[in-house]
Amino acid sequence: MEKIGKNLIELMEKKGISQIELSRKAGITQRQLWNIIHGKVKDVRYETLQKLARGLEVKVSDITGETEEIQREKKLIESQKEKIKRFLDQITEIEPVHKPLKPIPVYGRIPAGRPRETWNELVEDYINIPDAPDNAFALKVSGDSMIGAGIEDGDIVIIVPGGDVFNGDIVIALIDGSEFTLKRLIKQDNMVILQPANDNYKPILFTEEQARERLQILGVMIGIYRKIKRARSSDILQN
Template sequence: MSQFGQYLRKLRKERNLTINQLALYSGVSSALISRIENGQRGRPKPDTLKKLASALKVPYEDLLLHAGVLNEQISRTSESRDLKPVDPSWYKRQVPIPVLGSIRAGTPVEMLALNSSEFVLVDSDLLGNHEGFALEVVGDSMIGDYIFPGDLVIVKYTSNFSPQDICVVAINGEEATLKRVKCQGDICILTPSNPSMEPMVYNSVDVHVIGVVVEVRRRLRNK
């Protein structure tokens, strides 16, 4: 049995709940709860932890910590910079968002499907009242903004943007690109920040802004 499985079982029994009752209250299947408690399942997804936390009446961040999600995020951050003591309120502001996959910051590629098996934590203040997601950059058209291949961009779901924003844009409903967007009448101009690349022009009806980049994360790599 995993340490988190033991912890979850302890919380459930302290509340005199059966697995079936917890499943009913949380919306998480009894089979999944049983596998988690018996250590037959890897780390639960953040959305599963959120449902269990609500049903068990415990802080969401408590389950995130015991499941190792917050610890992993803090560890990754500490690899790239020295950390000051963490304000306890920081934990409460952290929310998990899915990593959808990679996006080419250059020639548009097909929108990548949701990959809900990977999540990162972000400060909810960055997203406001919006949902969010993360994308890995694999092209170099935004290097003028110091956004490089391998960087992870944190994106706020919103169709509201200004010409200064770096946007995630769907072209013809299927393709995705990372650009600044300026619409004039019936056309939209998608502009890279790589000086060697030219702006792209589309009919405005074919352009849909999915979100705005609010943070860029860089992972240090061993040569």
């Protein structure tokens, strides 16, 4: 900063401007200007340098002794720092929202493969989910036909029964009143399709008339619950 102070003194003498007049033209206090001239400011903001340059009718590089390219880089860095600071300030102002957990019953397994009769009416377990609808329930996935949709064998899917079903929803479907399956529901060209998300499985096709007679949608998937398996003691990495 000593270089900036020296350059400012030389420029003020050359322009015949006093410190009081320069501080007025630049829109900064006399104390600020004195601190800059005497090297008391560790890092002079680019915005302040621009004000001083306008007051002296010179370029910023005339004050700093640096090239305009370096000054542009410093301005960009300073701008990025300001954006980060504003972002962090906004984050600290946001109050965390603590949503109450609600126990959801897990009834058994749902095939994510070929349809099977595997829905257990007895509650096997409970999982705690925030903001779950009152009528939500859960089923454990068996199979890999929906792996392309991020649903793996052993995952627990959260289901809401009834309500609207939209084209593309992942649903629990009951076929012929006896077989259950987890698939994506697609309506296309007068056809109703239970579409897997794995090329190893074929879609299940119905005409609209067949769907009315043979297909019942029992619920729509709204989420996935997954437990992560920890490494065994033999898998622990040694330093």
